[in-house]
Amino acid sequence: xxxxxxxxxxxxxxxxxxxxxxxxxxxxxxxxxxxxxxxxxxxxxxxxxxxxxxxxxxxxxxxxxxxxxxxxxxxxxxxxxxxxxxxxxxxxxxxxxxxxxxxxxxxxxxxxxxxxxxxxxxxxxxxxxxxxxxxxxxxxxxxxxxxxxxxxxxxxxxxxxxxxxxxxxxxxxxxxxxxxxxxxxxxxxxxxxxxxxxxxxxxxxxxxxxxxxxxxxxxxxxxxxxxxxxxxxxxxxxxxxxxxxxxxxxxxxxxxx
Numbered sequence: 001x002x003x004x005x006x007x008x009x010x011x012x013x014x015x016x017x018x019x020x021x022x023x024x025x026x027x028x029x030x031x032x033x034x035x036x037x038x039x040x041x042x043x044x045x046x047x048x049x050x051x052x053x054x055x056x057x058x059x060x061x062x063x064x065x066x067x068x069x070x071x072x073x074x075x076x077x078x079x080x081x082x083x084x085x086x087x088x089x090x091x092x093x094x095x096x097x098x099x100x101x102x103x104x105x106x107x108x109x110x111x112x113x114x115x116x117x118x119x120x121x122x123x124x125x126x127x128x129x130x131x132x133x134x135x136x137x138x139x140x141x142x143x144x145x146x147x148x149x150x151x152x153x154x155x156x157x158x159x160x161x162x163x164x165x166x167x168x169x170x171x172x173x174x175x176x177x178x179x180x181x182x183x184x185x186x187x188x189x190x191x192x193x194x195x196x197x198x199x200x201x202x203x204x205x206x207x208x209x210x211x212x213x214x215x216x217x218x219x220x221x222x223x224x225x226x227x228x229x230x231x232x233x234x235x236x237x238x239x240x241x242x243x244x245x246x247x248x249x250x251x252x253x254x255x256x257x
């Protein structure tokens with residue numbers, strides 16, 4: 001899954017794809033490099049970020065989605081109206097960082113469209129999630145949350161085979177907790193649904209390498225985390241640098257047989 005943030009303030013590529021022409025060009029390049037789908041988002045969810053209005057989010061993503069019709073695209077949003085517009089324009093998956101909690105109409109929109117949906121765990125909200133994240137056992141608590149949201153989605157009419165799960169790396173977790181989630185990924189894959197991991201360029205990668213104030217991680221660290229997640233059962237890797245990840249995962253798959 002290639003990442004195209006149509007925002008001025010995302011943690012890694014903020015402002016890079018704010019121009020719709022640049023966003024479309026980047027999305028097409030990622031697909032050519034081997035991405036199975038491109039994730040388009042118009043609202044940053046980096047730590048400390050503030051939300052944007054419905055009109056602002058639509059104004060960012062609609063021009064991009066209009067030019068990507070017919071291509072495999074997902075929409076990264078927590079707003080039902082944005083999801084509906086994206087689905088109308090051909091998006092196949094709704095990537096909701098609130099796991100259908102942010103907008104009471106989101107489950108209905110997804111169920112009515114027959115689209116795929118990704119349910120993500122987040123402790124708190126983007127503005128405050130990294131202040132003091134705390135768990136008794138991060139893996140069991142994240143797994144319990146995702147299992148409950150999976151049941152909620154199915155009860156809301158979303159077909160279970162259309163749902164994937166995301167532990168939310170960097171969304172209300174410490175560095176150690178992020179790595180523990182990948183290390184014990186079997187607790188999440190045991191829920192029976194595909195697991196998405198988005199570790200690409202996250203600050204934990206820079207911090208584990210010794211920079212205690214890192215805001216992002218390097219490409220090499222991102223690839224290492226992706227391969228480790230793949231080897232532990234992750235189905236979808238959400239990344240910024242598609243070609244390098246595709247090459248690394250192709251080799252990892254060849255070794256695995």
